[in-house]
Amino acid sequence: MDIEKVNSMDFGEFVDVFGNVIEKCPLIAAAVWSQRPFSDLEDLENHFFAFMDALPRSGQEGILRCHPDLAGRDLQRGTLTAESQREQSQAGLTSLDADDRQRLQRLNAQYRQRFGFPFVLAARLSDRAAVPRELARRLHCQPESELRTALGEVKKIGHLRLADLLGADPAGMESPR
Ligand SMILES: NC(=O)N[C@H]1NC(=O)NC1=O
Numbered sequence: 610m611d612i613e614k615v616n617s618m619d620f621g622e623f624v625d626v627f628g629n630v631i632e633k634c635p636l637i638a639a640a641v642w643s644q645r646p647f648s649d650l651e652d653l654e655n656h657f658f659a660f661m662d663a664l665p666r667s668g669q670e671g672i673l674r675c676h677p678d679l680a681g682r683d684l685q686r687g688t689l690t691a692e693s694q695r696e697q698s699q700a701g702l703t704s705l706d707a708d709d710r711q712r713l714q715r716l717n718a719q720y721r722q723r724f725g726f727p728f729v730l731a732a733r734l735s736d737r738a739a740v741p742r743e744l745a746r747r748l749h750c751q752p753e754s755e756l757r758t759a760l761g762e763v764k765k766i767g768h769l770r771l772a773d774l775l776g777a778d779p780a781g782m783e784s785p786r
Contacts (some may be wrong), residue, residue, distance in 0.1 A: 684697055
């Protein structure tokens with residue numbers, strides 16, 4: 610899909626296509642549509658990210674809370690969004706054994722208890738060994754910097770989802786940890 614096609618979309622089509630660029634936050638796509646035309650993928654994604662950056666803290670935490678836990682209940686029940694299912698599967702989180710899954714669920718619970726929002730990480734840039742390691746490390750970070758880190762991960766996820774939709778090479782991403 611090229612940027613001309615994106616710019617020609619009506620509101621309904623745009624929200625259908627880009628509504629889950631930020632997990633379960635179609636409102637952001639709805640707001641971004643008003644800002645077309647976009648010059649390219651980077652311009653388009655900058656509008657998504659600027660909207661997030663301009664939110665008050667409660668809104669930013671709300672975005673994080675829209676994310677399902679990694680290897681959590683939604684994965685077990687098969688209720689993940691298609692994008693999240695693919696990302697968690699690519700990181701190997703759909704084939705954890707019971708011990709590893711329970712360890713991750715314990716760490717997720719500790720993280721949520723400490724920060725008040727779920728642990729968010731761009732799973733496609735990680736793997737099943739790195740996820741619990743990174744979770745355990747971030748558990749000890751300060752709340753302010755952790756909020757920034759988590760929103761940075763939401764942006765990485767959004768960047769990759771947008772690149773998929775536009776059939777672009779995801780430029781400038783970190784290689785897998
Ligand atoms: N909790 C969390 O990070 N979830 C997200 N990460 C990712 O790559 N896809 C998700 O749904």
